Amino acid sequence: MVELISRISKGTRMDQIYIPKKRIDLTVGSYVAIRPLETTAEEEIKLFFYNVKHLEPIKTRIIKEIFKNLNQLIKCDNIIITGSFLESGFRFNDMDIILVSEEKINIKPIESLLENRMGPKFHLILISNKALIKGLSTDPLYMLMLSKCVSKTRFVYRVKPKINYKLVDLHLLKSKLLIDNFDFLTGDEKYEMTRNLIAINQFINKKEITKDKVDLAINNFFGNKTVQKLRNNFLLAKDFLKKYKKVYNNAQNRVLKGIKGEPKQK
Amino acid sequence: MDLFIGNISNSAVHMILGKAIDEDNIRKHYDKEFSISLDIAKSYREKINPKNTPFHGKEIKDIKDRVIKKVRAELNLRISKGYQNINIGLIWPTVNKILKKTKVI
Numbered sequence: 001m002v003e004l005i006s007r008i009s010k011g012t013r014m015d016q017i018y019i020p021k022k023r024i025d026l027t028v029g030s031y032v033a034i035r036p037l038e039t040t041a042e043e044e045i046k047l048f049f050y051n052v053k054h055l056e057p058i059k060t061r062i063i064k065e066i067f068k069n070l071n072q073l074i075k076c077d078n079i080i081i082t083g084s085f086l087e088s089g090f091r092f093n094d095m096d097i098i099l100v101s102e103e104k105i106n107i108k109p110i111e112s113l114l115e116n117r118m119g120p121k122f123h124l125i126l127i128s129n130k131a132l133i134k135g136l137s138t139d140p141l142y143m144l145m146l147s148k149c150v151s152k153t154r155f156v157y158r159v160k161p162k163i164n165y166k167l168v169d170l171h172l173l174k175s176k177l178l179i180d181n182f183d184f185l186t187g188d189e190k191y192e193m194t195r196n197l198i199a200i201n202q203f204i205n206k207k208e209i210t211k212d213k214v215d216l217a218i219n220n221f222f223g224n225k226t227v228q229k230l231r232n233n234f235l236l237a238k239d240f241l242k243k244y245k246k247v248y249n250n251a252q253n254r255v256l257k258g259i260k261g262e263p264k265q266k
Numbered sequence: 267m268d269l270f271i272g273n274i275s276n277s278a279v280h281m282i283l284g285k286a287i288d289e290d291n292i293r294k295h296y297d298k299e300f301s302i303s304l305d306i307a308k309s310y311r312e313k314i315n316p317k318n319t320p321f322h323g324k325e326i327k328d329i330k331d332r333v334i335k336k337v338r339a340e341l342n343l344r345i346s347k348g349y350q351n352i353n354i355g356l357i358w359p360t361v362n363k364i365l366k367k368t369k370v371i
Contacts, residue, residue, distance in 0.1 A: 166287065170299050173279060173340070177272045184269050253347075260348035 002026055005037060048155075051148045051210055052086055059085065062118070066097070067152050069117060073110055076101035077129060082149040093188075094121035096145075100155075102128050137162045140203035141171055141196065147210035163204060165258030172200050172255055175248060182241055187233030194218055194230060194244070201251050204258070221247060270314060271329060273307035274368060275336035278360045282341060286351040304367065311368045320371050329370055333361050 002025040006017045017034065019026065026032060045064045049055070063081055070079055076099045083096030099105065107124040114122045127135070135142035137159040175197040178190060185193070198217050202209050215227045222243055229235040280303055284296030311317075321329065337357050345352055365371045 166283075169344075170280065170283065170296060173276055174303075177269070177276065180272055181269045256344060256347035256349065259344075 045152070048151045048153065050146070050151070051212070052150060054088065055086065055150070056088075063150055065118065066095070066114065069114060070097075070099070070110070073113065074099070074101070074105055075103070076105070077153070078155055079152040080146065080149050080155075081151070082145050083123075086148055086150065092120075094123045096123050096125070098125045098127055098132070098146075098149075100127055100129055100132055133159060138164045138167060139171070140168070140199045140209055143203070143209040144195070144199045144211060144214060148212075161203065161206065163258065165255050165262055168200055168204065169252075169255045169259060171196065172248075172251060175200070179241065179245055179248065182237045187231045190233065190235070191227065191230040194222075194226075197244070197248055197251065200255075201247060204251065204254050267314060267329075270307060270310040270368075271332050271336070273303060273310055274361075274364050275333050275340070277303040277307055277364050278333065278337045278357070279340045281360050281364075282337070282352065282356045283344075285353065285356060286349070288351075304364065307364070307368055311370070318369065320369060326365070326371050330361060330365060333365070334358070337361060 002023070004019050004023070004026065006019055008015050008017055045067050047060065047063060047067075066081070067079055070076070078098075078100035080098040080100065081095065082098060083094075084092035085095050099107070105126055107126050111122045111124050132142075133156065136146060136156075138161075143161070175193045178185060178193040178197075182190070195214055195218065198221065199209050199214050202214060202217060207213070218230075219226050222240055226235065226240070277300055280296055280300040284300060287296060320326070334357055337360075338354070341352050341354060341357070345354075362371070
């Protein structure tokens with residue numbers, strides 16, 4: 001396909017674009033589309049890394065490509081990549097992307113379009129700025145999720161934690177499944193539930209929550225290399241579950257005590 | 267099956283606790299968590315045959331009894347620790363609704 005680059009020049013009644021008379025294709029009378037030329041500056045996408053110590057160059061290129069595609073499809077204040085894609089290696093199930101926007105966006109068609117264009121499965125979460133800040137101060141899972149991320153624009157990362165025990169109770173319940181179903185869960189499921197429990201434990205003890213610190217706490221609580229053993233599903237139930245139940249029950253007691261002490265709802 | 271039962275029990279607990287909350291902002295979280303846990307339950311349901319048709323009478327009763335027992339235990343624990351506004355009467359209709367959504371009944 002022939003492509004020509006030309007400049008719009010000012011005319012008296014109408015502005016015009018001059019193209020060479022000697023050219024291949026684009027005959028007089030044919031209809032053409034005019035669109036702005038993407039400049040190098042526009043193509044260059046800057047990434048902001050939060051607690052990502054190393055990322056394979058191919059992944060950086062993929063993220064830039066995702067941002068470029070999303071910029072073409074929607075208008076949003078920020079795009080944040082998080083989750084297993086940012087872990088070392090290529091062991092990720094899907095790509096978790098947070099779209100920060102005040103506008104309502106139908107994300108399902110965008111997910112399918114990205115999948116068709118790029119291949120992997122995409123999991124888009126649409127959130128407003130206000131909800132993001134609130135999530136970061138009240139929700140340990142948000143803290144965990146956004147403790148390691150890559151974003152399109154810089155965002156406020158450190159917010160003061162505020163414990164809402166009813167929300168924490170809600171999140172803690174997810175980790176209970178491991179106690180009754182240890183033998184049926186996959187390694188990743190076990191790791192996620194354990195990580196959730198420990199993140200909540202750190203949160204109610206007012207400790208900082210980052211992915212690395214939670215992993216370290218898991219290894220400290222349950223023994224050396226527990227994270228690795230959990231993810232590979234090599235862990236024996238007996239000793240692990242005994243400690244897990246203890247941590248879970250302690251956390252649950254703290255949370256339920258907290259609910260009792262919370263000011264009554266209006 | 268145990269995982270499926272655990273997940274639908276969680277969905278039911280989320281739904282009932284959501285109704286015990288007056289604050290709109292927090293209830294939205296419960297609604298969201300309910301739909302996430304329901305999706306997880308549905309994905310486990312997909313792994314159990316028959317996938318698209320309801321279970322038989324005895325199996326339905328067995329699943330329902332196990333789910334109700336789990337939900338009741340979770341809610342009673344919270345009530346005993348001072349969690350207010352939990353309506354135990356919602357257990358049966360909520361579990362029924364979720365079992366329909368997951369094609370158990």
